[in-house]
Amino acid sequence: MPSFPSPFGSDDSDPFDGYDEFVSDHIPQPGEFLEPHGLLTGMDHVAFHRLTRDCFEERTVYDMTFDYNLARLNLDTRHTSAGYRYAIECDDADDAVGAEDIDRVLRAEFTPTTPFCPQTHTLTLGSFRAWNGLANRHEFDLVRVRAAPTHQQSESINERLVALETTYLETGDVTGDPESGTEVGREPMGRSAENAETSREPTDAPF
Secondary structure, eight states: OOOOOOTTSOOTTOOBOOTTOOOGGGSOOOOTTTTTSEEOOHHHHHHHHHHHHHHHHHTTOEETTTTEEGGGGGGBTTSTTOEEEEEEOOTTSTTOOOOTTOOOEEEEEEEOSSTTOTTHHHHHHHHHHHHHHTGGGSSOSEEEEEEOTTSTTHHHHHHHHHHHHHHHHHHOOSOBOTTTOOBOOOOOSSSOHHHHHHSOOOTTOOO
16 A cells, blocks of 8 residues: 555654754764864755765766665664765864865764674775766865874775775876776776666755
8 A cells, every 4th residue: 555644743653754844953063173173064065965976877877785875874863873974174184185286175974883894995986986086076176185083994994995096086086996006997886886876866856
């Protein structure tokens, strides 16, 4: 039997917040990669996260476990400490990007649903490639990505992200593999290419 929206409020069975909502209790707390910087909150967070949904949809950055666009993890009330947080990098930070042609930098920190999530490596690299490969979609010259320290392999994951970031700054290429130096094709981050084409979310979807 089809369900009908309640006239007295939202359907409590829907476990997702909306892309136009900033619910601070349903998103991860910022970690050490973001703490000294200009944390995005409210509508600033909402605006960039909506853009993130579109970038991830185009580059098929999907969570394999839940089979949805990774940006949707931020809205999943069943995992209130997982997802992305963002901050604008302070120019005077010790580890700020010093490249002359890089003016505006965004930092993005990913907290997975569990400290042993096997997808964190793939999802963070895919996120970096999506944001920086589609840099014409936003106002930042560089989006830096790190895994939160709560993940048991965050140190090794972040070392590879630093290598990818360095390669990108030197060459402008987001497709290189920092471990092998070879080009990596644009594969979906968790789904087959065939499934990604047939079940892609529309960019104006309400989720």
